[in-house]
Amino acid sequence: MHIGKSVVIKGELNGSEDLTIEGHVEGKIELKDHVLTIGSNGRIRAAVFAKSVIVLGEVVGNVTGTEKVDIRDNGSVDGDIVSPRVAIAEGAHFRGSVDMKRGGTAAAPKVEAKAEAKPAAPAPPPAAGAAPVANPTGTQKVGA
Amino acid sequence: MGWGGLLGKLGGRRTSHDEENPVAPSEPPSPGTQCPTKALRKFLATLTSRPNPVLLDLGPVIGPNVSFFGEQLGCKILVEDLYADLDRQRALGDEALADFFKRRFSQDDRSVDGILCWDLVDFLPPLAAQTLAAQLTRVLAVDGALLGFFSTAASRETTFTKFVVADEQTLRHRPYGPTRTRSRVLQNRDIIKLFEGLRVSDSFLLQTHLREILFRKPAYLAGSTSGA
Numbered sequence A: 001m002h003i004g005k006s007v008v009i010k011g012e013l014n015g016s017e018d019l020t021i022e023g024h025v026e027g028k029i030e031l032k033d034h035v036l037t038i039g040s041n042g043r044i045r046a047a048v049f050a051k052s053v054i055v056l057g058e059v060v061g062n063v064t065g066t067e068k069v070d071i072r073d074n075g076s077v078d079g080d081i082v083s084p085r086v087a088i089a090e091g092a093h094f095r096g097s098v099d100m101k102r103g104g105t106a107a108a109p110k111v112e113a114k115a116e117a118k119p120a121a122p123a124p125p126p127a128a129g130a131a132p133v134a135n136p137t138g139t140q141k142v143g144a
Numbered sequence B: 001m002g003w004g005g006l007l008g009k010l011g012g013r014r015t016s017h018d019e020e021n022p023v024a025p026s027e028p029p030s031p032g033t034q035c036p037t038k039a040l041r042k043f044l045a046t047l048t049s050r051p052n053p054v055l056l057d058l059g060p061v062i063g064p065n066v067s068f069f070g071e072q073l074g075c076k077i078l079v080e081d082l083y084a085d086l087d088r089q090r091a092l093g094d095e096a097l098a099d100f101f102k103r104r105f106s107q108d109d110r111s112v113d114g115i116l117c118w119d120l121v122d123f124l125p126p127l128a129a130q131t132l133a134a135q136l137t138r139v140l141a142v143d144g145a146l147l148g149f150f151s152t153a154a155s156r157e158t159t160f161t162k163f164v165v166a167d168e169q170t171l172r173h174r175p176y177g178p179t180r181t182r183s184r185v186l187q188n189r190d191i192i193k194l195f196e197g198l199r200v201s202d203s204f205l206l207q208t209h210l211r212e213i214l215f216r217k218p219a220y221l222a223g224s225t226s227g228a
Helices: A100-112 B003-008 B039-048 B063-072 B082-088 B094-104 B126-139 B188-194
Strands: A008-014 A019-021 A024-038 A043-055 A058-060 A063-071 A076-078 A086-088 A093-099 A141-143 B033-036 B054-057 B076-079 B112-118 B140-151 B159-167 B170-178 B199-205 B210-216
Touching: A063 A076, A086 B063, A093 A100, A093 B063, A100 B063, B039 B112, B039 B140, B039 B199, B039 B210, B054 B063, B063 B076, B063 B159, B082 B094, B094 B126, B112 B126, B112 B159, B126 B140, B126 B188, B188 B210
Parallel strands: A008 A024, A019 A024, A024 A043, A043 A058, A043 A063, A058 A076, A063 A086, A076 A093, B054 B076, B054 B112, B112 B140
Antiparallel strands: A008 A141, A093 B076, B033 B170, B140 B210, B159 B170, B199 B210
């Protein structure tokens, strides 16, 4: 799935497939079991949750990757990163904190943290061998 | 306790060179000058002796350092690139820069276990250096450590230096960016006075014209810092 550079989204973006964003997003992005790529034209002001996050553009907001966060050359992140694996390229910009320890053990609960309606539900382990439960909708959801 | 023992305490978090390094792949190989470091090892020992250590890095973000401190040592790393701030605020005078530093740090008092100050103080005018030192003393936890490098000879270099951790005894010095020159060469007594809320734990004079100083925050001085 690709969101072009002329697209502006304000709200919450959920999905169950890999996603590349070249446009602007404000709000929240959640791709629990998939790869989110912020393209070089992408401008994100949002809390980001994904299995893996690749940043070539600009992100202002906290980034959680249950597997990996990768800030490439010229990519920019202003916010806190939580992930067991973090790669930051030489020409990247980053300001914030990096927490790799929590990323390996408690990233999934952080993803679920805003689902206040189900506080008692145990969070799935971040890198368990069991197959994750797929998003039943199978589509991106964009809410205003 | 040897270094192996220290790392052993971390429950095997340290990976060997043969294992996959999650950070290095996107960091292109850089020449950088290999330089020995004596104080880093002691700084690391302080960090690894604490549960869930929080590290404040005043330098630019460096992938291998994030890997070293984050993955291998289990630190939470706060990246506050003050060199970039200095570059952006180059028009500010000493007083304005001091005011800037007063407002710069959002961290709570005594919330940080280790501070990598690198050679930042060399580039600061007196009042700004004093304010920065007070702020760093404020955020440093009791028994926490601050690692600073100070030139022992005047230099005409106009670039900052990235300090890349190669291992606990070696740093790679990598110059980058045209910026301001070093303000002055501080005498030992000036440095000690600057960080008057801290105690000098170790001081090493290296052949690279760099003095490495490891400061610790003793309990008996912890209440006397106001963060001026």
